[in-house]
Amino acid sequence: MPIPSPLHSRTAALCHTHEWRDWSGYLAAGTYQTSHEVEYFAVRNAAGLLDASPLYKYELRGPDAGRLVNRLLTRDVSKCKIGQMLYSPWCDEDGYVIDDGTLGRLGKDHYRLTAADPSLRWLQDVGYGLDVDLRDVSTELAALALQGPNSRAVLQEIFPNLPLNSLRYYWLLQTEFEGSPLTITRTGYTGDLGYELWLPAELAPKLWDRLMETGSRYGLHPLGLAALDMLRIEAGLILIEVDYTSSLHAHIPAQKSTPYEIGLGWAVTEGKADFIGQRALRAHKQPVKQLVGLKVSWPEMEREFSKVGLPPQVAGRSSRIPVPVYAKGRHVGQATSLVFSPILKTYIALATVDSAYAQPGTTLDVEITVEYVRSQAGAQVIKPPFYNPPQKKGVADG
Amino acid sequence: MAKRYDAIIIGGGHNGLTTAAYLARAGLSVLLLEQRSLLGGATVSEEIYPGFKYSVFSYVVSLLRPEIIRDLQLPKHGLTILPLESTITPLPDGRYIYRGPDSHETFRNISKFSPRDAEAYREYGQAMYQMAKAVKYILGIRPPDPTSFHPRELLALLKLGQHFLGLGEENIYTLVKLMTMSSADFLEEWFETDPLIATLSASGIIGTFLGPRSPGSAYVLLHHYMGEIDGVFRAWGFQKGGTGGVAEALASSARSLGAEVRTDAPVAAVLNRNGRATGVVLQSGEEIEAGLVVSSLDPKLTFLKLVDPEQLPGDLVTAVRNFDTYGSSGKVNLALDGVPDLSCLPGNGPHLRGAISISPSVDYIERAYDDAKYGRFSRRPYIDIILPSMIDPGMAPPGKHVMSCFVQYAPYDLAEGTWDDQREAFGDAVVDTLSEYIPNLKQLILHRQVLSPWDIERTIGMTGGNIFQGELSLSQLLFLRPAPGYAQYRTPIQGYYQCGSATHPGGGISGAPGQLAAFEILKDLRK
Amino acid sequence: MSRSIDVIVIGGGHNGLSAAAWLAKTGRRVLLLEARPNLGGAAATEEVFPGFHFNTGAPDAGLFHPGLAGELGLHKYGLEFIKNDVAAFAPLADGRGLTLWRDAERSAMEIAAFSADDARAFLPFYQRTQRFAAVLGKMAALQPFALRANSLRVLAGWGRLALSLRGLGGRDMMEFLRVLPMSAAHYLNEHFEAEALKGLLAYPSTIGLMQGPRASGTAFMMLYQQMGQANGAYRSSLLPRGGVGRLSAALAAAAQAHGAELRTNTPVASILCEDGRAVGVRLGDGEEIRAKSVLSSADPRRTFLGLVGGPQLTPRFSRRLRSLKLRGSTASVHLALRGLPDFPAAAGDANRLKGAIVISPSLDYAEQAYDDAKHGRSAERPVLEARIPSLLDPGLAPSGQHTLSILVRYTPYKLAQGDWESEGERLGDLAVNTLAEHAPNLKSLVSNRHIITPLDYERIYGLTEGSEMHGQMGLDQLLLMRPTPGFIGYRSPIEGLYVCGAGGHPGGGLTGLPGWLAARQAAREMR
DSSP, X not given: OOBOOTTHHHHHHHOTXXXXXXXXXXXXXXXXSSOHHHHHHXXXXXXXXXXXXXXXXXXXESTTHHHHHHHHBSSOGGGOOTTBEEEEEEEOTTSOEEEEEEEEEEEXXXXXXXXXXXXXXXXXXXXXXXXXXXXXXXXXXEEEEEESTTHHHHHHHHSTTSOGGGOOTTBEEEEEETTEEEEEESOOSSSSSEEEEEEEGGGHHHHHHHHHHHHGGGTEEEOOHHHHHHHHHHTTOOOBTTTBOOTTTOSSGGGOOOGGGGTOGGGSOTTOSOOTTHHHHHHTOSOSEEEEEEEXXXXXXXXXXXXXXXXXXXXXXXXXXXXXXXXXXXXEEEEEEEEEETTTTEEEEEEEEEGGGOSTTOEEEEEEEETTEEEEEEEEEEOSOSOOOGGGTOOSOO | OOOOEEEEEEOOBHHHHHHHHHHHHTTOOEEEEOSSSSSBTTSOEEEEETTEEEEOSOOOBOOSOHHHHHHTTGGGGTOOEEEEOOEEEEOTTSOEEEEOSOHHHHHHHHHTTOHHHHHHHHHHHHHXXXXXXXXXXXXXXXXXXXXXXXXXXXXXXXXXXXXXXTTOHXXXXXXXXXXXXXXXXXXXXXXXXXXXXHHHHHTTTTTSSOOXXXXXXXXXXXXXXXXXXXXXXXXXXXXXXXXXXXXXXXXXHHHXXXXXEESSOOEEEEEEETTEEEEEEETTSOEEXXXXXXXXXXXXXXXXXXXXXXXXXXXXXXXXXXXXXXXXXXXXXXXXXXXXXXXXXXXXXXXXGSEEEEOOOHHHHHHHHHHHHTXXXXXXXXXXXXXXXXXXXXXXXXXXXXXXXXXXOOOSSOSSSOHHHHHHHHHHHHHHHHHHHOTTHHHHEEEEEEEOHHHHHHHHOOTTBOTTSSOOOGGGSGGGSSSTTOOSSBOSXXXXXXXXXXXXXXXXXXXXXXXXXXHHHHHHTTO | OXXXXXXXXXXXXXXXXXXXXXXXXXXXXXXXXXXXSSSBTTSOEEEEETTEEEEOSOSOOTTSOHHHHHHHTGGGGTOOEEOOSEEEEEEOTTSOEXXXXXXXXXXXXXXXXXOHHHHHHHHHHHHHHHHHHHHHHHHHTSOOOOSSOOOHHHHHHHHHHHHHHHTTOHHHHHHHHHHTXXXXXXXXXXXXXXXXXXXXXHGGGGTTOSSOTTSBTHHHHHHHTTOSSSOXXXXXXXXXXXXXXXXXXXXXXXXXXXXXXXEOSOOEEEEEEETTEEXXXXXXXXXXXXXEEEEEOSOHHIIIIIIIIGGGSOHHHXXXXXXXXXXXXXXXXXXXXXXXXXXXXXXXXXXXXXXXXXXXXXXXXXXXXHHHHHTTOOOSSOEEEEEOHHHHOGGGSSTTOEEEEEEEEOOOSSXXXXXXXXXXXXXXXXXXXXXXXXXXXXHHHEEEEEEEOHHHHHHTTOOGGGOTTSSOOOGGGSGGGSSSTTOBTTBOSSBTEEEOSTTSTTOSSSOOHHHHHHHHHHHHHHO
């Protein structure tokens, strides 16, 4: 049975649907209100607040902390300045992705890493022989994600003295809340302007209350996982165990992926110091499959559904049931995350397809089910993200 | 006057029944002979104490091959396997490790001891899943003869080699480790929490005369991971109504396929003429003719008692004499007046619907083994407990419970005294040990049944009381089980076959030896 | 600095020296670095007390591969083995003694005094073990196969071995496969009844293993110890004139004659790696020396976790190194004696004392000694193997006086309580007292005593955890699992770095094979 997160007293009071999901063993609200679209649009137009505490978090300190994370991640951590963050996957010895997450550099020899899966054992083994104090802070540290175009205004009102206007995308600020350290990172999983707030679990409800109270004047809504999933697909952000399988949990070799195969080739830095999987990745550079975005042709959807006298039936929520993707009748991959984008008014998907079909502009066919019968609709390959507003990376002043 | 059968099966355990059913299914006229009045061998349930049903010997089902369940339509004949989903290890200091069906809860529970181990546990499960996949193939083949130059055997060897190499590098290493290491050593490569290692390693000693630090015990661990229920590997289950229900389902299936099943019919000898089996003679003197005879008994009975060893090649007789059937396990069955209370987790709860493992440390089990090595039963034994009535209320009167305790070690040969005078002392040691973890146990006990290896041998005939009909050691596996050159279910006497747990792939309620033997017999008959 | 070096060999034990000598002979420029002031490592004869020369590590050199000795022409450099009729002598508590001779028939006559059946069984047993040991000998001299990237040459070698295995004939081949994974106790129990004989024969089966004779896989070790010539069913235990150290001296002389440079007092601080490739070493004084390849005869854990460093290794490899089972369990006690001790059980025949004097009177005795160690204690009743090499080679001690070296088992490296700093002297007393039970005048003859604990073997001789085998030789650490899974031949995951010590195939014992085979592998890849 999932257990309450540090924010459960607050989320439970708001979760009118009683729709709970299991996120890493914690109760996480699927939707708070009858319509998840309210939450979705809150993030796209105003602001949303997500309890992200179930993320796994690790703190690394010590003279070799930088060496450890640089050995772990495929990106070059030596370039990461104090106060900066980066997103990166990490791989096993054979170059297959184990997990992905964000790394923040809090001090000269002080880093914080987030992960989707428990990663202490891997971190310990990567750091074997290094002088690093490695701590699992998953339960002691809560995380709140404040996302959406109004998020800066909400936060600024609570912390009037913080230079939020100049906090750049993937940078962080360290401050205090109620006398305890609070880290504000300009990161998120929605593809919009947004911040993640990291603080001791016991203080999290208090900060939640402040945010909700202040946010009520800015259109802030609590954000559940149903809307989050739609937002992240639009943003082209992949999800472990949905869009790829961790190499530690793959049943067969074919289920494993290199970073090049899940759209993270950009995060493998050439010429950086030795990292786990580097040698193998040199040989894997030409991926056999690749992660792409698919825009499904609406006219074709209409055509297929009109054959049975229906308008296109598309679930309002995202779907994580993989469907096959074809090229001229030949199976060339699968779409793993699908959603009808309310803002783009398009049926979109993240898909993994054979490299030969991964060029943007390529036309493929996605399996759809029309009144119990399998059919296909054309889809165009694009390079994610589908939605990328200027405020995501933009800085208000400077 | 007397009817002549196509086949006579000696022994009504689950393997004998499986062979009988498969042969009957192929159209043979089959007679199965069981010495007891009860079918099942070690797979029986008995109401020893009024109102309480004991799964007297075998107490869990996981290894039963799904193919057999389907082929013989066992659910139609009453097979109902209820899931056993958890294991709790109570510790002397009042802590416990509870591992249940919720992986996150298990993760949190193990984390209290070691976050590293909690993570490793999932990866370990993954590795074992790979291993169960790897051995599934081996469970379904007749072991090839590596000394033969016959193209069939060379091909079978080649296929086995290909299967092995096809597993991938890391899986091969893991498999080699499982074949050669001690279960404690193997697990210590994954975990650091001693009680977790102890509890997992206990699967490596069940039924064997090995300790968790004895090389070879990792293989037994693997053997217990071969279980598969509904396509899920490593799943454990419990037969509704008790383990005997499995035998009843097999018998019912066999009968519906036309087999005759006779109980109270102990066989004295297998008759043979000119090197060919012709039937059996019962202890009553009755002779029954048959085209072929299949023994599901252990090899010492099959080769040294049912036939005259003088007729057999000297090599085989030596091998059978050397075949290790040393028993090391006992069983204590209790009828309880109420719900036992674990001091670490009082009250009723899901933890009582799974296994309770008295295995607080590797050293604890090793000390239990040290006792046994020199001919004493363990004063503080390893105990694997289940409460069948928690899962199936029909096993005991309302509100009351049956408790099945599998105990190690109980060595077949005692250095001092005999099992006849030590039996109750052994039972006391078990109850005393249990009482340290279950304080209210003694007040609840209405009835106690204690079974030593001698009792197993006397009641159901397994020589030495070894629950696998022979140690699962590398030198007694595959083409060496039960004897080099006789591992393909045949014997030097034409028309005389073996189908018991002492043949490949070994013990546990799998039915696999019985099924593979039937296939070999049918091959010989070109059916 | 003026001339570039092809190969650096780390460690001047017999394997390092074998590798250096062979590589130098084939024209490579070789530099060998030894941390200690003297060469030889655990194959050394040291003048511990003035005039008294002790074999401080290995007690003999009977397993040294004759092919390598011949290729290097070691006899030219002073290697000469002393003929010896005695394999082992076991004085017993009841005053009797049992001697095993090189001549098996003579041994059988001795055994007859204990059991006529055993005497009859001994010759066939001896002959069979000789055949099996010969196959193992062939296997030991082969380049180990890997799961990938085997060269045709390696495959052909193993193909030939498979043929010679089949050449044993079907019956023997099966028996070979059956026996290898067995325990020595089980195997011996199948053949013999006299505990004195079984205890004695079992001694070599646990050399270098933290296991008792009941552990499966010890039958393999028993055969492995008989790979060399003149073993008398006990173990190949020939002694070079001048002590075991003469072997190392001859190897060193051969290496130098071919131009190798051997530097003593030169500890290596680290192995230099660039981009995953070994390019040289850094010495304790900071000097860096570069070479095309590096061969390390240090044990694998020291080589990789110590000299290469954890941060250069992948998690998978470093996990494997950490779970490498080293587990030294032997200490030694070296006595300077004023005269020859009197063993009444030898009945005045000093010849019987020329081999190994073994205190291992029964399988249970040895097992109980192991039980102590298993629980972290030094054995209360230790198993001993004593040698008086000065009987064969009077030059090792002043005239009329003797050297007595005792290997003491089981002495676990990791003690549950106390430490080896304080336990050493107690161990010395225990060893002397135990032996003195069979040689009453022993204590009065002792003029000096030198104790080497497992901790000393680690600190002084560089054997991590005191493991003389660089990784115990259980079935899980042999062949493709040696030194850890993932090696191809002797090639480590660090390019250009080879393991050439006992950690590599075939393993421990003074065979010279790991050094020779690793040198050949390195040479092929250097071209």
